Amino acid sequence: MNRIFTLLFVLLLYTPVMAQHPCTFFTRNEAAAVKKNISLYPVLSKSFTDIKNSVDLWIGKDVDVPFPKDPAGGYTHDKHKTNYTLMFNSGLLYNITGEKKYATLVKDMLMKYAALNPTLKNHPQATSNSPGRIFWQALNDANWMVYTGMAYDLIYNSLTTTERKKIEDGAFKPEVDFFTHDLKNWFNLIHNHAVWACAGVGIIGIATYNQDYIDMAMMGSDKKGNSGFIALMDKLFSPDGYYTEGPYYTRYAILPFALFANALNNSNPSLKIFEHRNGILKKALTTCLQQTNSNGAFYPFNDALKEKDYTSNELVTAIDIFWKAYGPDKNWLYVANKQGRVLLNNGGTAIAAALAKAKNIPPYFDYKSIECSDGFNGNEGGISIFRNGKGKDLTSLLFKYTSHGLSHGHYDKLGIMLYDKGNEIITNYGSVRFIGVEQKYGGRYLPENKKYAEQTIAHNTIVMDETSHFNGKEESAEKFHSDKLFSSYADSTVQVVAAKDDNAYPGTRMQRTLYMLDLPGGKKILADIFNVQSATTHQYDLPFQYNGALINTSVKYDANTKKLEPLGKKNGYQFLWKEAAGTAVDTLVQLTFLNHQTYYTISTLVLDTAQVFFTRTGANDPNFNLRHEPAFIIRKNGKGQSFVSVIEIHGKFDPVYEFSSNAYPSVKQIQLLQNDKDYTVAEILVDDKKLVLAQCNNSVDEKQVHMAAGFTWTGAFTVIYNQQKLK
Numbered sequence: 172m173n174r175i176f177t178l179l180f181v182l183l184l185y186t187p188v189m190a191q192h193p194c195t196f197f198t199r200n201e202a203a204a205v206k207k208n209i210s211l212y213p214v215l216s217k218s219f220t221d222i223k224n225s226v227d228l229w230i231g232k233d234v235d236v237p238f239p240k241d242p243a244g245g246y247t248h249d250k251h252k253t254n255y256t257l258m259f260n261s262g263l264l265y266n267i268t269g270e271k272k273y274a275t276l277v278k279d280m281l282m283k284y285a286a287l288n289p290t291l292k293n294h295p296q297a298t299s300n301s302p303g304r305i306f307w308q309a310l311n312d313a314n315w316m317v318y319t320g321m322a323y324d325l326i327y328n329s330l331t332t333t334e335r336k337k338i339e340d341g342a343f344k345p346e347v348d349f350f351t352h353d354l355k356n357w358f359n360l361i362h363n364h365a366v367w368a369c370a371g372v373g374i375i376g377i378a379t380y381n382q383d384y385i386d387m388a389m390m391g392s393d394k395k396g397n398s399g400f401i402a403l404m405d406k407l408f409s410p411d412g413y414y415t416e417g418p419y420y421t422r423y424a425i426l427p428f429a430l431f432a433n434a435l436n437n438s439n440p441s442l443k444i445f446e447h448r449n450g451i452l453k454k455a456l457t458t459c460l461q462q463t464n465s466n467g468a469f470y471p472f473n474d475a476l477k478e479k480d481y482t483s484n485e486l487v488t489a490i491d492i493f494w495k496a497y498g499p500d501k502n503w504l505y506v507a508n509k510q511g512r513v514l515l516n517n518g519g520t521a522i523a524a525a526l527a528k529a530k531n532i533p534p535y536f537d538y539k540s541i542e543c544s545d546g547f548n549g550n551e552g553g554i555s556i557f558r559n560g561k562g563k564d565l566t567s568l569l570f571k572y573t574s575h576g577l578s579h580g581h582y583d584k585l586g587i588m589l590y591d592k593g594n595e596i597i598t599n600y601g602s603v604r605f606i607g608v609e610q611k612y613g614g615r616y617l618p619e620n621k622k623y624a625e626q627t628i629a630h631n632t633i634v635m636d637e638t639s640h641f642n643g644k645e646e647s648a649e650k651f652h653s654d655k656l657f658s659s660y661a662d663s664t665v666q667v668v669a670a671k672d673d674n675a676y677p678g679t680r681m682q683r684t685l686y687m688l689d690l691p692g693g694k695k696i697l698a699d700i701f702n703v704q705s706a707t708t709h710q711y712d713l714p715f716q717y718n719g720a721l722i723n724t725s726v727k728y729d730a731n732t733k734k735l736e737p738l739g740k741k742n743g744y745q746f747l748w749k750e751a752a753g754t755a756v757d758t759l760v761q762l763t764f765l766n767h768q769t770y771y772t773i774s775t776l777v778l779d780t781a782q783v784f785f786t787r788t789g790a791n792d793p794n795f796n797l798r799h800e801p802a803f804i805i806r807k808n809g810k811g812q813s814f815v816s817v818i819e820i821h822g823k824f825d826p827v828y829e830f831s832s833n834a835y836p837s838v839k840q841i842q843l844l845q846n847d848k849d850y851t852v853a854e855i856l857v858d859d860k861k862l863v864l865a866q867c868n869n870s871v872d873e874k875q876v877h878m879a880a881g882f883t884w885t886g887a888f889t890v891i892y893n894q895q896k897l898k
Contacts, residue, residue, distance in 0.1 A: 192324055192325075192327040192328050192378075193262075193266055193324050193325045193327065194324060194377065194434065194437045194438045195320065195321045195324040195325075195374050195377055195378055195430075195433075195434040195437065195438070196259075196263070196321045196324070196325065196430070196433070196434070196516065197266075197437070197515075197516045197517070198437055199266070201516050201517050202266040202267050202515075204517060204520060205219075205267055205515045205516065205517075205519075205520055206267045206268070208520050208523070208524070209267075211524075211527075212520070212523035212524050212526070212527045213523070213526075213527065214507075214511065214512065214513055214522070214523040214526050214527075215513055215515075215519060215520055215523035215524075217511075217512065218512045218513050218514075218515060218519065218523075219267070219515060221512070222260045222263065222264065222515070223264060225257075225260065226257065226260050226261045226264055226273065226276070229257060229261075229276060230272050230273075230276060231272075234254065234257065234276070234279070234280050234283075235250055236250075236251075236254065236280060236283035236284060236287055237250055237251075238287070239251065239291065239294055239295075239303075239304070239305050239306065239307075240295055240296070241296065241307075241609070242296040242307045242609060242613030242614060242615065243306075243307060243311075243606065243607055243609065243613055243614025243615060244607050244608050244609030244610070244613065244614040245296075245609050245613070248306055248307065248311070248614075249607075251305050251306060251311075251315065252306075252311070252314075252315075254280060255314065255315045255318040255319050255322070256318060257276075257280070258276075258277045258280050258281070258318065258319055258322035259318040259319070259321055259322045259325070261273045261274075261276045261277050261322070262274070262277050262321065262322040262323075262324075262325025262326050263325060263515050265277070265325060265326055265329070266325055267515065271329065273326075274326040274329035275329075277322050277323075277325070277326045278326060278329070278330060278334065281319070281322070281323060281338045281342055282334075282337065282338065284319070284338075284341070284342040285337050285338050285340070285341025285342040286341060288304065288305070288341060288342055288345045288346060289341055289345050291304040291305065291345070292304070294306060294307045294308075296613060298615065300357070301354060301357040301364065304345070304346065304349060305346075307613070309349075309350065309354055309357060309364070309368070310364045310367060310368075312346060312349075312350075312371075313350070313364070313367035313368045313370070313371040313427075314367060314371075315346075315371075316343075316346055316347075316350075316368075316370075316371025316372065316374070316375055317367065317370050317371045317374055317427055317430060317431075319342070319343075320343070320371060320374035320375040320377075320378050321374060321378070321430070321434075323338060323342075323343075323375075323378050323379075324374075324377070324378035327378065335379075339379050339381075343375050343379065346371075347372050347375060347384055350368050350371070350372060351372065351387050351392045352392075354368075355392040358372075358387075358391075358392055358398075359391050359392055359393075359397075359398035359399070360398070361398065361402065361403060361406045361407060361577075362407075362416075362577055362578065363407075363416060363420050363423055363424040363579075365398065365403060366400075366403050366407070366424045366427045366428055367424075367427045369388045369389075369399055369400045369403065369427075369431065370388070370400070370427035370428070370430055370431035371427075372384050372387060372388040373385055373388030373389065373400060373431050373434070373435070374430065374431060374434050376388055377434050377435070377438050387399070388400055388431070389401055390402075400431060401447070403428075404428070404447055404448060404451055404452070405448065405547055406547045407424070407547070408448070408451050408454070408455055408547065409543060409544045409545050409546055409547060409548075409549045409551075409553070410448075410449075410451075410454075410544065410547075410548075410549045411454060411458060411542075411543045411544050411549065411553075412451060412453075412454025412455040412456075412457060412458035412459075412543070413458055413543035413544065413545055413553065413554065413573075414455060414458075414459070415545060415546070415573070415574060415576055415577060416473060416474075416576050416577050416579045416580070417462075417470075417472035417473040417474075417475065417576055417579065418458075418459050418462035418463065418469045418470055418472060418475075419469045419470075419471065419472070419473070419474065419475035419476070419479060420473070420474075420475075420579055421455060421458070421459040421462070421469075422459060422469055422479060422481075422483060422485050422486060423485060425452075425455060425456060425459065425485060425486075425488075425489045426484070426485040426488050426489060428452055428455070428489075429452065429488055429489045429492040429493065430488065430492070432444045432445060432452060432492075432496075433492045433495075433496070436496065445493075445496040445497065450497065452493065452496075453493060453496075453497045456489050456490070456493055456503075457500075457502075458541075458543055459486075460481060460486075460502060460503075460506060460536070461538065461539065461541050461556070462543075462554075462556065463480065463481055464567070464590050464593060464595075465535075465536065465538065465562070465563070465565050465567075465590070465592075465593045466480065466593045467480035467481040467482060467506070467509060468480045469481075470556075470569060470588065470599075471588075471599045471600070471601035471602075472554070472571060472573075472576070472581075472599070473576045473579045473580050473581050474579040474580075474581070474601070474602040474604075474616075474620070474624075474625075475601045475602055476601060476602060476604060476606060477595075477601050481506050481509070481510070482506075482509055482510045482511075486506065486510070487507075487510050487512060487513070487514065488514060490503045490506060490507055490510075490518075490522070491507075491513055491514040491516060491518035491519040491522060492514070492516070492518055493518070494518035494519075494521055494522055495516065495517045495518030495521070496518075499521070499525065501533050501537070502533070502536055502537055503522075504522065504525055504526070504531060504532060504533065505532065505533045505535070505536050505537075506536070507522045507526065508526055508532050534562065535561060535562035535563075538558050538561075538565060538567070539558060540555075540556060540557045540558045540660040540663075540666060541555075541556050542554070542555045542556075542655075542658060542660070542668070545573040545574050545652065546574060546652070551573070551574040551652040552572045552573045552574055552652040552653040552654055552655065552670070553572060553573060553655060554569065554570065554571050554572065554573055555569070555570045555572075555655075555658060555660070555668040555685075556568070556569050556570075557570075557660055557666040557668070557685075557687040558663075559663055559666075559687060559689055559695060563592060563593065564592065565590075565591075565592070565593070566589075566590070566591045566592075566687075566695055566820065567589070567590040567591075568587070568588075568589055568666075568685060568687050568697055569587060569588040569589070569590075570585070570586075570587055570668055570670065570683075570685050571583065571584075571585070571586045571587070571588075572584065572585055572652075572653035572654065572655060572670035572672070573652060573653065574649070574651075574652040575641075575645065575648040575649045575651075575652075577649070578645065580625075580645070580648060580649075581624070581625045581626075581629075581630065582625060582626060582627045582639040582640040582641055582643055582648060582675075583599075583627055583629075583630035583631075583632050583640065584632060584640050584653045584672040584675045584681065585632045585633070585653060585670060585671075585672055585681055585683045585701075586599065586630040586631050586632040587631045587632070587683075587685065587699070588631065589697065589818060591766075591769065591771075591820055592767065592769060594718070594766055594767045594769075595718045596717065596718060596719070596766055596771055596818075597631055597715060597716060597717055597718075597818065598716045598717065598718045598800065599629075599630055599631070599716065600623070600624045600629040600630075600716070600788075600798075600800070601624065602616065602620050602624050603616065603617045603619040603620040603623065603624045603796055603797060604616045604617060604620060605617075611796070617796045618796075619746065619792065619796050619797055622743065622745075622746070623743045623746045623788070623797065625639075625643070626639045626643060626742050626743030627639040627640050627643075627742070627743070628712070628714060628742065628743040628744055628747070629716070629743055630714070630716070631713075631714060631715055631716055632681075632683075632713075632714075633681055633701060633703055633711050633712065633713050633814070634711070634712040634713075634714070634742075635676050635679060635703070635705075635709050635710065635711055635712075636709050636710050637710065637712070637739050637741070637742055637744050638676075638742055639742045639743065640675035640676070641674075641675060643742060650674075651672075651674035651675075653670050653671065653672040654670060654671055654672075655668065655669070655670045656669040656670055656671055656682070656871050656887070657669050657871040657887040657888070659888075659898065662898065663689055664688070664689050664897055664898070665686065665687075665688055665689075665890050665897050665898035666686070666687040666688075667684065667685065667686045667687075667888055667890075667898075668684070668685055669682065669683070669684040669685075669866065669887070669888075670682070670683060671683075676705070678705055678706055678707070679703065679704070679705040679709075680703070680704045680705075681701070681702070681703045682701075682702045682703075682868060683699070683700070683701045683702075684699075684700045684701075684851075684866055684888070685697070685698070685699055686698040686699075686700075686864060686890065688862075688890065688892075688897070690857070690862070690892055690897075691892070691893075694819075694821070694837065694857070695819075695820040696817060696818075696819055696820075696838075696855075696857065696862070697817065697818040697819075697820075698815075698816070698817050698853070698855065698862075698864055699814070699815070699816040699817070699818070700813070700814075700815050700851055700853060700864065700866070701713065701813070701814040701815075701816070702811070702812075702813050702814075702846070702851065702868070703811060703812055703813075703814075704810070704811035704848075705810055705811060706810065707810060708808065708809060708810050709808070709809070709810070710806060710807075710808050711806070711807050711808070711809075711812050711814075712804050712805070712806050713775075713804070713805050713806075713807075713814045713816075714786075714802045714803070714804045715762075715773055715802060715803045715804075715816075716800065716801075716802045717762075717764055717771070717773070717801060717802065717803060718766055718800070719764035719765050719766035719771065720764055720765045720766075721762070721763075721764050721785075721801070722763045722764055722765050722770070722834075723761075723762075723763045724760075724761065724762045724763070725758070725759065725760055725761040725762075726753040726755055726760055726762075726783045727753050727754075728751040728752060728753030728783065728785065729751060729752060729753065730750065730751040730785075731748075731749060731750055731751060731752075735748045735749065735750065735790070736748075736749055736790075737749065737790040737791060738784060738786055738790075738804075745790060745791045746788055746789070746790050746791055746792060746797060747786040747787070747788060747790055747802070748786060748787045748788075748789055748790045749784055749785075749786055750785045750786060750787055750801075751784070751785040752782065752783065752784050752785070753782070753783045754780065754781070754782055754783070755777045755780070755781050755782075755783055756777070756779070756780050756781075757777065757778060757779065758777050759774055759775070759776060759777070759838075759839075759840060759841055760774070760775045760776075760777050760781070760783060760805065761773065761774045761775075761836060761838075762803050763834075763835075763836060765824055768823055768824045768825065768826070769820065769821075769822065769823060769824075770820075770821050770822040770823075770824070770831075770833070770834050770836075771818065771819065771820055771821075772817075772818070772819045772821065772836035772838065773803065773816060773817075773818055774816065774817045774818075774819065774836060774838040774841060775805055775814060775815065775816040775817075775841075776813075776814075776815045776816075776841040776842070776843065776853075777805070777807075778813075778843070779807075780807075781805050781806060781807045782805075782806040783803070783804070783805055783806070784802075784803075784804040784806065785801070785802075785803060785804075786801065786802045786803075786804060787799055787800065787801050787802070788800050788802075813843065813846050813851070815841055815843060815853050817838050817841065817855055819836050819837060819838055821833050821834075821835075821836060821837060822834045822835075837857050837858045838855060838856070838857055839856040839857070839858070840854075840855070840856040841853060841854070841855050841856075842854045842855075844863075844880035844881075845879050845880040847868075848868060848869065849867065849868055849869055849879070850865070850866065850867055850868060850877065850879035850880070851864075851865075851866050851868060852864070852865040852866075852879050852880035852882060853865075857892075860892065860893040861891075861892075861893065861894070862890070862891070862892050862893075863882065863889075863890070863891040863892075864888070864889075864890055865877075865879060865880065865882045865884060865888065865889050865890075865891075866887060866888040866889075867879075867887050867888070870887065871887045872886075872887075873885075873886045873887070874886070884896075
């Protein structure tokens with residue numbers, strides 16, 4: 172009923188409103204307010220001056236609108252990209268300054284597109300089933316439509332009726348028809364591409380008073396509501412605001428969400444689009460920012476480029492528009508200060524005013540331990556992020572038990588990452604792409620993205636029989652998700668989460684429990700209990716992708732110093748050089764590495780026999796597309812296996828004074844006191860004190876009393892340190 176009500180609400184309320192131009196990006200009153208305040212606030216003044224300087228370079232010049240021929244990074248691609256930015260910025264200046272020369276620049280460029288676009292067929296460099304016309308992929312055409320549609324609205328009042336018709340019929344109609352007819356299956360996807368496509372068609376619809384365009388943008392090409400902007404707001408986000416493709420793609424999709432919602436709100440405020448799903452767009456931004464490292468980089472779940480951070484244009488746009496829509500937020504202000512620029516709108520002006528007073532700016536981003544469900548109903552697994560410390564001393568432990576994540580998803584159920592003091596410690600590869608670099612496969616995803624980065628071995632989770640989860644098949648992976656069993660993170664002393672997956676491998680159950688512990692004396696310990704069980708015998712690999720210089724290991728190994736061979740032949744293994752290998756029998760395997768002057772030690776219990784591999788990416792990579800990164804892999808065989816590991820943060824290395832302190836790990840021993848389908852009880856000797864982790868593997872009842880290995884506790888788990896209960 173809620174869905175039906177929402178559709179009726181949209182259909183009834185979104186009647187065409189003959190709004191006064193401009194209305195897509197900002198209103199006439201907003202433009203006047205920006206002009207009034209430019210000289211008052213430094214960040215606003217700088218943002219205005221930067222835009223003015225970039226546009227003034229083109230005043231009076233003939234701007235090239237070339238026939239498209241190049242992939243990403245090529246001249247024609249980059250030229251059309253800079254063109255739509257130039258048109259938008261010039262339109263802003265026309266409204267703020269009132270100078271006709273800026274409108275003329277936009278008009279002249281739009282007239283060239285009005286002549287070009289009707290002549291275009293599919294782009295010659297198109298490589299997918301969603302080709303573009305102006306660009307090699309339709310997604311970039313959608314970007315063009317968003318910004319060019321706003322640019323047209325910004326200069327609408329300066330155009331004659333004849334000029335408007337020529338632009339609307341020549342520049343816009345071919346693109347809209349292409350999207351909503353030729354590419355309607357793509358336009359109707361539930362995917363970040365469709366967010367851009369709907370925003371582009373919708374903004375053009377508002378700018379041109381075309382109700383047909385608006386209806387298709389809102390409800391899909393058939394106007395039935397199973398796709399389109401409202402469905403995208405409903406289906407791409409969980410109730411917590413988690414975006415199913417991961418935070419990197421929240422960053423990309425939130426810009427068209429923000430711009431189109433802003434245009435809808437300006438042209439028809441009665442729609443109350445920013446209130447949809449209890450303010451889902453605000454939740455999306457809040458959640459996205461919480462899913463960043465302390466340096467602002469987005470956590471690399473699924474396809475992600477690690478260089479992207481919250482200073483990107485997308486987050487500037489979202490924060491400034493949402494500040495106007497939802498009001499002030501201290502964390503947003505902290506990020507805005509890092510961004511150093513604002514939009515020329517009411518939100519940007521308000522942020523610039525707040526930044527003008529240094530006392531308003533928080534000293535650090537207030538990162539919190541959070542859990543986010545996945546799926547639009549919140550019932551498709553999720554992620555947990557545990558935090559300890561603040562500012563420069565922040566430690567973050569990430570646990571992924573989500574759904575697949577659409578076409579940008581990776582095959583890594585129950586994977587982990589660790590960040591400390593702003594640095595990646597236990598890493599995730601991200602994606603293999605040099606975006607905008609024509610020499611590297613036209614700036615597109617490189618073949619190694621699917622062959623390595625998406626494969627399970629590129630992550631920190633169990634790989635069975637050297638085969639990726641779901642056999643690396645997206646159609647299978649999209650049918651399933653992992654499930655959280657229990658969690659607790661209210662007390663920073665003991666934070667814990669447990670999740671399971673029964674579908675990554677047929678007939679196999681994987682269950683992983685992570686503990687983030689702040690022991691007395693400030694010692695940070697991360698404990699990891701990973702149980703896997705199958706009816707038949709298998710090989711299990713547990714990799715730890717680590718970032719740092721290897722300092723010491725307890726494993727006796729043979730190093731391959733004269734000849735390297737790949738670790739395997741497929742599923743990502745073919746890209747791993749086997750640099751060294753050893754065997755461990757009934758022992759504690761330890762590896763210590765140094766990262767930015769802090770020591771980290773991974774300690775793993777080996778019962779019976781395990782092989783240990785030291786690997787590095789770069790095998791079978793003749794074009795040097797991969798970063799050369801190390802990993803530490805523990806291999807066991809059996810019907811079932813338990814990997815009990817501890818990651819310890821310890822010590823300090825001072826390269827100036829050439830001094831190390833606390834460079835050796837405190838973990839001396841790990842024992843499994845009990846491990847079966849009902850209970851796991853592990854004892855860890857930390858220096859001379861015993862740390863006991865006891866958990867129930869089949870009940871999450873918080874009131875149920877359990878007894879195992881001589882310990883009694885209530886609830887799913889307990890933690891005992893030095894004979895004192897921590898939780």
